[in-house]
Amino acid sequence: MTRPGPRLVLACALALLLAACAAGGVESGQSTHGGTLSLFLLGLWHGIIAPVTLLVEVGHRLWPHTIPWALRLYETRANSVVYDVGFFLGLGGGPSLAWARSRRG
Secondary structure (H helix, E strand, O other): OOOOOHHHHHHHHHHHHHHHOOEOOHHHHHHOOOOHHHHHHHHHHHHHOHHHHHHHHHHHHHOOOOOOOOOEOOOOOOOOHHHHHHHHHHHHHOHHHHHHHHHHO
C-alpha cells in the first residue's frame, strides 16, 4: 500500500482550512455581530477563499449531500459596507494576485 504524497496531504489540509470559515456556517454568522474590524476581516477572508468556495458550492449543487454543511459564496447576514469592502479587496488581492506572482517568478 502506498502512502499519499505530501502534495495531496497538503492540498486536502488546505481545502479543509479554507472551508472552515466559509460563508453560511454557524461561526461565520456569529462573527457578523462583531465590530467593524471583525466584519472587514471576515469579508476579506471570504473574498480570498471565494474561488474555492465557488467550486465547492457548484459541486454541492451538482452532487447534493456530498458535504455535510451548506456553503455560500457570500455571507448574507453581514449587511455592512465594511464587509463588502473587505470582500471586494479579498477578491482582488487573494489567490489571483498570488497566482500572478508565482507565474512571473
